[in-house]
Amino acid sequence: MARRQSRADIVSGAIIALTAMAGVAVWSRLPAEVAIHFSASGTPDNYVSKPVGVVLMPALMLGTLIVLKGAFRYDPPDVPQVAATVTVATMAFMGAIHGLVLAWNLGYQVPFDLVLVGSLVWAVLIVGYAVKMEYEHE
Structure with missing residues (x-):
């Protein structure tokens, strides 16, 4: 018997698909070697081939979803809503990071200090949400 997909599963799958399609959409404009990791100052410190750079994050997102x-x-x-919210928020966060990496590789200025602050704010908000929801349930 097939298990019915939850709304969170569908939204998470859609985010992964959109993330993959974003890389395909800009494929022709990306360099042969794509920066995928940056130091805190915004300097790239790890490059991969374009195919790996486009496929890596959607694959990591799928693996993260399964975990x-x-x-x-x-x-x-x-x-139960905590699991759905954390899952969708994590997929959205990873998709946003992929978008920023693609943008940087296309020559757009990416404010890495804001990316770092945004990442920390996201972490505090999602953990705070989960703790608050679990605490209120007790």
């Missing part, structure tokens, strides 16, 4: 689904199945939160 999250397994973790939440093994140890479900008391409030």
